[in-house]
Amino acid sequence: LRGFRIELDEIEVTLAALPEIREAVVLAREDIPGDTRLVAYLVVQPSAQPSVNELRDWLRRTLPDYMLPAAFVIMAEGLPLTPSGKVDRRALPMPNQVGLGEVRLGLQRDFVPPRDALDLELVQMWEELLDVHPIGVTDNFFHLGGNSLLAVQLMARLRKRFGRNLALSLFFEAATIEYVAHTLREQADSLGWSPLVALQPAGSKRPFFCVHPASGIALCYTDLARHLGPDQPFYGLQARGLDGEQVPHTRIEDMAACYLEAIRHVQPTGPYLLGGYSMGGLVAFEMACQLQKQDEQVALLALLDPSLPLSAPEDFESDDVELLVGIAQVIERFLGKELAVSCAELRELGSDEQLNYLLERLKRIKFVPATAGVSVIRGLLQVARANGRATMSYVPQVYAGRTTLFRTSPVSAAEYRGELAELLRDPAHGWAALSPEPIEFHTVPGEHITLLTEPHVRVLAEHLVACLDKLEEEPVA
Numbered sequence: 001l002r003g004f005r006i007e008l009d010e011i012e013v014t015l016a017a018l019p020e021i022r023e024a025v026v027l028a029r030e031d032i033p034g035d036t037r038l039v040a041y042l043v044v045q046p047s048a049q050p051s052v053n054e055l056r057d058w059l060r061r062t063l064p065d066y067m068l069p070a071a072f073v074i075m076a077e078g079l080p081l082t083p084s085g086k087v088d089r090r091a092l093p094m095p096n097q098v099g100l101g102e103v104r105l106g107l108q109r110d111f112v113p114p115r116d117a118l119d120l121e122l123v124q125m126w127e128e129l130l131d132v133h134p135i136g137v138t139d140n141f142f143h144l145g146g147n148s149l150l151a152v153q154l155m156a157r158l159r160k161r162f163g164r165n166l167a168l169s170l171f172f173e174a175a176t177i178e179y180v181a182h183t184l185r186e187q188a189d190s191l192g193w194s195p196l197v198a199l200q201p202a203g204s205k206r207p208f209f210c211v212h213p214a215s216g217i218a219l220c221y222t223d224l225a226r227h228l229g230p231d232q233p234f235y236g237l238q239a240r241g242l243d244g245e246q247v248p249h250t251r252i253e254d255m256a257a258c259y260l261e262a263i264r265h266v267q268p269t270g271p272y273l274l275g276g277y278s279m280g281g282l283v284a285f286e287m288a289c290q291l292q293k294q295d296e297q298v299a300l301l302a303l304l305d306p307s308l309p310l311s312a313p314e315d316f317e318s319d320d321v322e323l324l325v326g327i328a329q330v331i332e333r334f335l336g337k338e339l340a341v342s343c344a345e346l347r348e349l350g351s352d353e354q355l356n357y358l359l360e361r362l363k364r365i366k367f368v369p370a371t372a373g374v375s376v377i378r379g380l381l382q383v384a385r386a387n388g389r390a391t392m393s394y395v396p397q398v399y400a401g402r403t404t405l406f407r408t409s410p411v412s413a414a415e416y417r418g419e420l421a422e423l424l425r426d427p428a429h430g431w432a433a434l435s436p437e438p439i440e441f442h443t444v445p446g447e448h449i450t451l452l453t454e455p456h457v458r459v460l461a462e463h464l465v466a467c468l469d470k471l472e473e474e475p476v477a
Helices: 008-016 052-060 100-107 117-130 148-162 168-173 177-185 219-227 252-263 279-293 320-335 343-347 351-364 375-393 418-425 456-473
Strands: 021-032 035-044 071-074 196-200 208-211 234-237 272-277 298-304 404-407 440-443
Touching (some): 008 021, 008 052, 117 148, 117 177, 208 252, 234 252, 252 279, 252 375, 272 279, 320 343, 351 375, 440 456
Parallel strands (some): 298 404, 404 440
Antiparallel strands (some): 196 234
16 A cells, blocks of 8 residues: 555454454555545444544554554444355445544544634645545544645645645644644735635535624534535635734624625625624624615525624623633534633633633633634634624614524513513514514524524524525525
């Protein structure tokens, strides 16, 4: 294999020596012509969950890197057998046929998903090249089945996309998305900035554009994009200023104008499909209003448990400690890992100490690279602060088009007074007064903070698919 003699039974014996492994079979597969890869098929002990890294570390103790399998497939029903009781190697499935994504997620507990738009674009590039799904930002290119020829192809794609030449020799030393992204960010100005995050750029249907919540992060829509299906293009819109360098927008109207300019690079004319969760619903609503004034059509305006159309006094000021805790909670939901950051803890620290405290917590769960500086947290905080002010100062206008509202469990209005209590008692939360058209309602299980997480995001996706399918049957005039 690639010039090396491989003893498959030696790999099998080494794997079977692990207490968690009951049986192991290794094949050299050529599912893609000219690209042979080692695949290990494993039957594990009940309740055992060895990670990909654990398996590879175990093999490295006695075997060279070129003998490490590119994929590990757990055979939940056992290995297929011939009538004589031997392992039927021909019946062992292709990794993708058994859902390699499920295998990797089930095996690798320290899988690190993309953390920003650049990470995501690199992941998509690697997945297409290696035909492995999903790939984490700390996964090694060569451990996933990459080789020298594929590495050269990857360098060519990076050069074409980003106009940067990465040293192939250095890539061999640190062949991870995290390393490539860090190298590209060293000259971030050359990459440019766009609010568009292509969560799923492929597909033949009209693209769906969804605006970030108050955190400014669009990757919260990753699961929603996946559940809408592979033929539905899906773009998140991410806030300016998350890098800690750019100045964030402070008005909903300015965000909407900026995002409309960006989506026209993907879809020059309508009808448009717009959506937004929480504060993103306000921005999506404003985008629809601006498109309406420009005589453009909006086929779908989907408000996903949106913020209330409620203004606050001009002297409104947000609490940075509460914002930092809110940021931590958003990231906890995104990664499914606990940060345990509380207001009481943060208030005992100075402002700089608060930022460093959260930074170290985020490094611990690998939401940011180990090399990240405090500017990352400063960027998150300045965006959350600006978005809070923008939300409170926004005064929505009447929108003449159709609005589709997705609501979670209603919040009790008993403990609130004034305009806020009135809006909470209203089934449409005040949105019906902003449109002459009837509001279309969909109720989704869960609470506001869990809408985009499993299992509730599946139900939300089902409702959205039904709305989108209806539009395909009845196109906007």
